Structures are given as structure tokens and as C-alpha cells.
Amino acid sequence: MWTTTTFAAALLLSGPLIALGLWVHGALAGARQRVASAERLAAARGRCLSLAAQELRGPGLALMAAADHSDLVRPSQDNPIEAVAQQLLRLADDLADFATEPAPRTLHEAPALLGPVVDAAIANVAAQLRPGQRHWKITPELRSLRVQADRRALEGALSALLRRAARHSRDGDVVALRHVLGAETVAIIVEDEGDGLPAQDLVTETASGLQHGMVGTANGTRGLDLGLTLARSLAVAHGGDIRLESAPGIGARAWLTLPSTRVLGPA
Structure with a gap:
């Protein structure tokens, strides 16, 4: 009451x-x-x-x-x-x-075998070569690796790295893909034997550089273009990153890293 x-x-x-x-x-x-x-x-x-x-x-x-x-x-x-x-x-x-980049980015994660992801990225880039072709060399270990990721986003990031390798190489050159598994990260590595990067593109990592899509901590690393900036946002959304290295006249190497906790093992 x-x-x-x-x-x-x-x-x-x-x-x-x-x-x-x-x-x-x-x-x-x-x-x-x-x-x-x-x-x-x-x-x-x-x-x-x-x-x-x-x-x-x-x-x-x-x-x-x-x-x-x-x-x-x-x-x-x-x-x-x-x-x-x-x-x-x-x-x-x-x-x-x-x-076509969604904002904000939402990942739809699931176990993904890297072999089909790499093949789809290569097909996407090969169709855009005007004209010419590249010899894509993929290690069996990379093909059999399975990770927890958004397959479409991972394919987009790899496509950007492969597109960049094709742009800086010549008709008939080899573009190699392999992976390195470390204690904390797994790296998907794209190597080309192209022209390397111009000296004026080399940068040093700064807070403003990271804000504007640049990566790297030493000579041999460059600022990212539009396509690679998008690729880096896809890698960062997975807890990873992208790093580029080059040697003018020899070629370049791109590292797409992901946390090792995303590795589910070979198929």
C-alpha cells in the first residue's frame, strides 16, 4: 500500500x-x-x-x-x-x-583455403593485363594453407598486390607467391622481378604516413597508391597489414600479414 x-x-x-x-x-x-x-x-x-x-x-x-x-x-x-x-x-x-568499398567494413569470416583465393585473384588480374601475361608461381604449401578470414576481402587485397606486381614487371616475367609462418603472424609474400620502385617513392614511416595509407620503416618501402590503400584497409580489418620492399632494377616484394591465430592449418 x-x-x-x-x-x-x-x-x-x-x-x-x-x-x-x-x-x-x-x-x-x-x-x-x-x-x-x-x-x-x-x-x-x-x-x-x-x-x-x-x-x-x-x-x-x-x-x-x-x-x-x-x-x-x-x-x-x-x-x-x-x-x-x-x-x-x-x-x-x-x-x-x-x-565499391563498403564503409564501414564488415567482415564475413569463415574458413578459407588459400589455393582458390589465390587462383581467383590471379584470374582477376590476368584479365586486366593490356596486353601481355605473367608466369604465376605459387608454392603448394601456400595453396594448402587454410585461414579464418573474409574470403572476398582477402581476394581483393591479394588482387591489389598482384596488380601492382604486374604493373611493375614485363610480359613473360615471373610473379611468385609463397608464405612465411612466424610466431605471431603469417605472411603471404608476392615477389616480382620488375623494375623496382622509383627513388622518389621511397618513404619513412610516420604517424601522418600511416594515417594516409603509407607503410614501412626503412628505405625500400614506398607510400601506397589508391589500390594498395584499399588493400591495406582489408588487411588491417583482419588485424594484419601490408608492407612493400623493393630494389630498383631487381624487383619488389609485398608482404600481406595476418595474425597467426587466423591460421587453421593445411587442408
Whole structure:
């Protein structure tokens, strides 16, 4: 039975409780509005990047066609028109990759055998070579490795590393893939025998560099381009990272690392 004292106490408490409830309701409504706004901005960004990629592909393909019929370059010389065309087409590919990146990234993890993941990434990159081919050399140990990961995200990260290796190598060159299992990490390594990286691209790791997608702690490591920045975000989402090394005139090596706790063993 309610007494005068308990009734008065209830009246005293109801005011703060109502105020708290109103504050929580307002905070939730504000959070929902911010999420909706972020989703709209992400969708608008994706549309803009897709349009930019389409706009770049047009002149890129036109320049590539012009390069095939150019009489300004001798057969033994590098074709500068083709080089510019390939640069435009690579930038279009990177913008298209960024346009389809979900934000925020949600991983859908499951056991993944690396053999099919590597094969899918190679098929994706090989289809984009204009023209030419690479000899892909994959160790059996890497093929048989099974990890806990988002297969689609891992395939995307590997595709970016293989695309970069193809860009910096020549028709008929070997691109090798292997893995190194350490105490804390497992590294998927992509090695090419291409031109290495220009000296002006070499960077040293800084806080601002990491913020803008750069990795590395010493000479021989470069800042990431658009495609590799996306690949690094995929690796970081898995608790890993990407590191690049190069020797001009010899080739380059890319390390995609994951925590060793993700290794489920060979198939």
C-alpha cells in the first residue's frame, strides 16, 4: 500500500527519470541521424568515384588505340602514348575499387583455403593485363594453407598486390607467391622481378604516413597508391597489414600479414 512518504519519494524520482529517458531518446535519435548521414555520404562518394572511373577509361582506351597506330615511335623504343594510356586505365581501376568499398567494413569470416583465393585473384588480374601475361608461381604449401578470414576481402587485397606486381614487371616475367609462418603472424609474400620502385617513392614511416595509407620503416618501402590503400584497409580489418620492399632494377616484394591465430592449418 502506498503511503504519503513513498508517494512523495516517487514524485521526486520521476522527474530525473523522465529527463534521463528524454536524453537517451534524443541521443539515440541523433546517433541514427549521424549514421544515415554517413551512409548517404558514402553512397555519394561511390557514385562520384564510379563516374570518375568511367570518364578516365574513355580517354585511356582512346590513347591506347592511338598508340597502336602511332608512327612517331620506333619499334625498339618505349611508347610514351601507351604509357600515359596505361596510367589512366590503372587510375580508373583504382577509383572503381574505391567506389565499391563498403564503409564501414564488415567482415564475413569463415574458413578459407588459400589455393582458390589465390587462383581467383590471379584470374582477376590476368584479365586486366593490356596486353601481355605473367608466369604465376605459387608454392603448394601456400595453396594448402587454410585461414579464418573474409574470403572476398582477402581476394581483393591479394588482387591489389598482384596488380601492382604486374604493373611493375614485363610480359613473360615471373610473379611468385609463397608464405612465411612466424610466431605471431603469417605472411603471404608476392615477389616480382620488375623494375623496382622509383627513388622518389621511397618513404619513412610516420604517424601522418600511416594515417594516409603509407607503410614501412626503412628505405625500400614506398607510400601506397589508391589500390594498395584499399588493400591495406582489408588487411588491417583482419588485424594484419601490408608492407612493400623493393630494389630498383631487381624487383619488389609485398608482404600481406595476418595474425597467426587466423591460421587453421593445411587442408
